[in-house]
Amino acid sequence: MRRLAVASLALLVLAGCSAPAPAATPSADGAVTVTNCGTPVTFETAPERVVTIKSTSTEMLLALGLGDRIVGTAFQDGPVPEEWAADAEGVLEISDFMPSEEAVLDLEPDLVYAGWESAFSADAAGERTELAALGVASYVQPAACRSADVPGKLGFDEIFREIGEVASIFRVDGSALIADQQQRLAAITPDDRGLTALWYSSGTDTPYVGAGIGAPELVMETAGFTNVFADIDQTWASAGWESIVEADPDLIILIDADWNTAQSKRDMLENDPVLSQLTAVKNDAYIVLPFAAGEAGVRSVPAVESVLGQLKDLRVE
Amino acid sequence: MSRPKAVSKPGARVSTRRSAATRPAVVGVLLTAGLLASIAAAVTIGSADLSVPDVIGSIAAHLGIGQSPLDTLRDGIVWELRLPRILTAACVGAGLALSGAVMQALTRNQLADPYLLGLSSGASLGAVSVLLLGVAVLLPVAAFAGALAALAVTLGLAGALGRITPTRTVLAGVAVSSLAGAITSFVIFWSVTGDSYRQILGWLLGSLSGARWPAVAIAGIALLVVGVPIALSGRVLDAFAFGDTTASSLGVPVQAVRWVLLGGTALLTGAMVSVSGAIGFVGLVLPHAVRLLTGPGHRALLPLAALVGAVFLVWADTLARSLFDPRELPVGIVTALIGAPVFALLLARRRSEA
Numbered sequence: 001m002r003r004l005a006v007a008s009l010a011l012l013v014l015a016g017c018s019a020p021a022p023a024a025t026p027s028a029d030g031a032v033t034v035t036n037c038g039t040p041v042t043f044e045t046a047p048e049r050v051v052t053i054k055s056t057s058t059e060m061l062l063a064l065g066l067g068d069r070i071v072g073t074a075f076q077d078g079p080v081p082e083e084w085a086a087d088a089e090g091v092l093e094i095s096d097f098m099p100s101e102e103a104v105l106d107l108e109p110d111l112v113y114a115g116w117e118s119a120f121s122a123d124a125a126g127e128r129t130e131l132a133a134l135g136v137a138s139y140v141q142p143a144a145c146r147s148a149d150v151p152g153k154l155g156f157d158e159i160f161r162e163i164g165e166v167a168s169i170f171r172v173d174g175s176a177l178i179a180d181q182q183q184r185l186a187a188i189t190p191d192d193r194g195l196t197a198l199w200y201s202s203g204t205d206t207p208y209v210g211a212g213i214g215a216p217e218l219v220m221e222t223a224g225f226t227n228v229f230a231d232i233d234q235t236w237a238s239a240g241w242e243s244i245v246e247a248d249p250d251l252i253i254l255i256d257a258d259w260n261t262a263q264s265k266r267d268m269l270e271n272d273p274v275l276s277q278l279t280a281v282k283n284d285a286y287i288v289l290p291f292a293a294g295e296a297g298v299r300s301v302p303a304v305e306s307v308l309g310q311l312k313d314l315r316v317e
Numbered sequence: 318m319s320r321p322k323a324v325s326k327p328g329a330r331v332s333t334r335r336s337a338a339t340r341p342a343v344v345g346v347l348l349t350a351g352l353l354a355s356i357a358a359a360v361t362i363g364s365a366d367l368s369v370p371d372v373i374g375s376i377a378a379h380l381g382i383g384q385s386p387l388d389t390l391r392d393g394i395v396w397e398l399r400l401p402r403i404l405t406a407a408c409v410g411a412g413l414a415l416s417g418a419v420m421q422a423l424t425r426n427q428l429a430d431p432y433l434l435g436l437s438s439g440a441s442l443g444a445v446s447v448l449l450l451g452v453a454v455l456l457p458v459a460a461f462a463g464a465l466a467a468l469a470v471t472l473g474l475a476g477a478l479g480r481i482t483p484t485r486t487v488l489a490g491v492a493v494s495s496l497a498g499a500i501t502s503f504v505i506f507w508s509v510t511g512d513s514y515r516q517i518l519g520w521l522l523g524s525l526s527g528a529r530w531p532a533v534a535i536a537g538i539a540l541l542v543v544g545v546p547i548a549l550s551g552r553v554l555d556a557f558a559f560g561d562t563t564a565s566s567l568g569v570p571v572q573a574v575r576w577v578l579l580g581g582t583a584l585l586t587g588a589m590v591s592v593s594g595a596i597g598f599v600g601l602v603l604p605h606a607v608r609l610l611t612g613p614g615h616r617a618l619l620p621l622a623a624l625v626g627a628v629f630l631v632w633a634d635t636l637a638r639s640l641f642d643p644r645e646l647p648v649g650i651v652t653a654l655i656g657a658p659v660f661a662l663l664l665a666r667r668r669s670e671a
Contacts, residue, residue, distance in 0.1 A: 203515055240638050242364050243364040245394050246394065272529075274398055277393055
C-alpha cells in the first residue's frame with residue numbers, strides 16, 4: 001500500500017514536470033496517427049518501451065536501429081539474422097509462445113508491436129481496446145492485417161511503405177533503410193529459365209504451402225519462378241499432394257524451423273514412393289529458407305537474394 | 318414402405334419379417350455393386366486432369382495387364398495416391414459404421430459410437446506424442462497403442478467397479494476420454510510452435526490424405542480378420558436387445574460375449590483410427606440411418622451398415638480432396654457437413670410415414 005502511494009506520488013511529480021514539455025514544442029514533434037488493421041492508433045510521442053511479438057516486428061525495429069527500444073520479445077520464429085545479432089543480444093525473451101497479457105503488461109510497455117494480428121486477443125497479449133485503455137498502444141505489421149484493411153497481393157512497395165510507417169511512429173528516418181532495400185532489390189537479376197517452384201512450409205499428409213498473394217509468392221515471383229499454387233487467392237493454403245505431383249515443380253523451397261526442419265521434410269519426400277519421383281526431389285533441387293523469411297518484412301529482400309544465391313549451386317533443367 | 322404400419326399391428330409382424338429377410342440380401346448385393354462402382358468412379362476424380370481410359374490403363378498395368386499409358390508421376394497419382402486412399406476410405410467407413418452399430422447394441426445406448434470407450438482420445442494422445450513431442454514411433458503404431466491403452470483403462474475401471482454393465486462401461490469411457498482429451502490438449506497447448514498445429518488439427522478432425530498402401534493393409538486386414546466375424550454376429554446381438562437376463566435365458570453367455578465383442582470392436586476401431594484419425598459422424602449416425610431403412614434386426618443391420626459406411630466415406634473423402642481443388646479439407650469436416658442434413662432428412666421422412 002505504501003509503495004503504491006509512493007509510486008503514485010512519483011507519477012504525480014513526473015506528470016507535473018513533464019506536462020509543460022509538449023506545450024513548449026507543440027508542432028515540432030506532433031502526434032502521429034495511423035490506421036492499423038482498421039484501428040486508429042495515436043502516438044503522442046515516439047514509443048520508448050516496446051514488446052515485440054513474432055520475428056517480423058523485432059527485425060523491423062532492429063533494421064531501423066531501434067533495438068534499444070525493445071524491452072521484451074515473444075513468439076520469435078528463430079534467431080535474428082547475423083547482422084543484428086549484437087543488437088538483439090540480452091533482450092528479454094518473455095516466451096517462446098504467444099505471451100499472456102499479464103506477462104506483457106508486467107514489462108510496462110508503451111507499445112506492443114505484433115507480426116500477427118492474432119496476438120491481440122484476450123487469450124494472448126490482450127485486446128487492442130483493452131491495451132489502449134491501459135495506455136499501451138498496439139500495432140500490427142500491416143501486411144498481416146486480417147480483420148480490416150486486409151492487404152491485397154503483396155508487393156515490395158507495401159513493404160517499403162510499412163518501413164516508412166514504423167519509422168514515422170518512432171520519429172526516425174527510415175529512408176536510408178528503404179533506399180538500401182530498394183537498391184538491393186534493383187540489383188537482383190531474376191532467373192529467366194521459367195522455373196516452377198513449390199514453397200513447402202510444413203505438414204506431411206496435407207502439405208501447407210505458399211499460395212498466390214503473400215510473402216512466399218512475392219519472393220518466388222521476384223526470383224523469377226512460377227509458384228505452382230499462384231492461383232490460390234491466399235497467403236498460405238493446405239494443398240493435396242496430387243496437385244503437387246501433377247505440377248511437378250522444378251524447385252522446392254523448404255522452410256526450416258526448429259519445430260519442423262527442412263531436413264525432416266526432405267527425408268519424407270525422398271522416402272515416399274511417388275514424391276521421390278518428383279523432378280525436384282530427383283535433382284536435389286531444394287532451396288532452404290528460415291521460417292521468418294516467409295513473413296513480409298525487412299527479410300523479404302534478403303530472402304530473394306538467398307534464394308537466387310542457393311539456386312546457383314543447383315542442377316535444374 | 319408398409320413396414321412402419323406393420324409394426325403397430327403385432328399380428329402382421331411375422332410376415333413382414335419374412336419379406337424383410339429377402340430384402341436385405343437384395344439391398345446388400347446392390348450396395349456391394351454400388352461400392353465397387355463408387356471406388357471405380359472416385360479413382361477417376363481428382364485435381365490432376367487424367368482421362369478415364371488412362372486411369373483404367375494404369376490400374377490394369379499394376380494388376381499385370383498391359384502397359385501403363387501414363388508417365389511415372391501420373392501413374393503414381395493413380396496407383397500410389399488415389400487408389401490406396403479410396404480403398405482405405407472404404408475400409409475405414411465400413412469399420413466405423415460396423416463398430417458403431419455394435420457399440421450401440423452392446424451398451425443399449427443410442428448415442429454410443431466407436432469412440433465411446435476412450436478409443437479416439439487415446440489414439441489422439443498417441444498421435445500427438447509422435448507429431449508434437451517427437452516420440453520416435455510410426456504414427457499408426459502410436460495411435461493404435463494409445464487406443465488400446467485407453468480401452469484397457471476403461472475396461473479396467475469398469476471392472477473394478479463390479480460386474481461390467483453397459484452403464485458402467487459407458488461412464489468409465491467418459492472418464493477416460495476426458496482425461497486423455499485433457500492430456501492431449503495440454504500437450505498441444507504447451508508445445509505447438511509456428512504452424513505445427515496444422516498437422517495435428519488435421520489428424521484430430523480425421524483425414525485420409527496420408528493414406529497409402531500400408532494404411533490399406535492395416536485397415537483391410539483389420540476389417541477382414543476382426544470386422545467380418547463381427548458383421549456376422551447379428552444373431553447374438555439381437556438376443557442382447559432384450560436385456561441381459563433374457564439373453565442369458567436364450568442361452569447367450571452374456572459376459573463372455575460382451576467382452577469378446579467389445580474387445581473386437583475396439584481392435585477394429587483402433588486400427589481404423591490409427592490410419593485416419595478420429596473421423597466423426599460415420600460410426601454414430603450411419604447405423605441409425607441404416608436402421609431406419611432395415612429395421613432393428615442386427616443380422617441385416619451389421620453387414621448393410623458396413624457397406625453404407627464404405628460407400629459414404631469413399632464419397633466424403635472424394636469431396637474432401639476435390640471440392641476445393643487444389644486445396645484439401647480434413648474428411649471429418651465433410652462427413653458431418655453432408656451427413657447431418659442427410660440424416661435429418663431420413664428422420665423427417667420416418668416421422669411423416671409413421
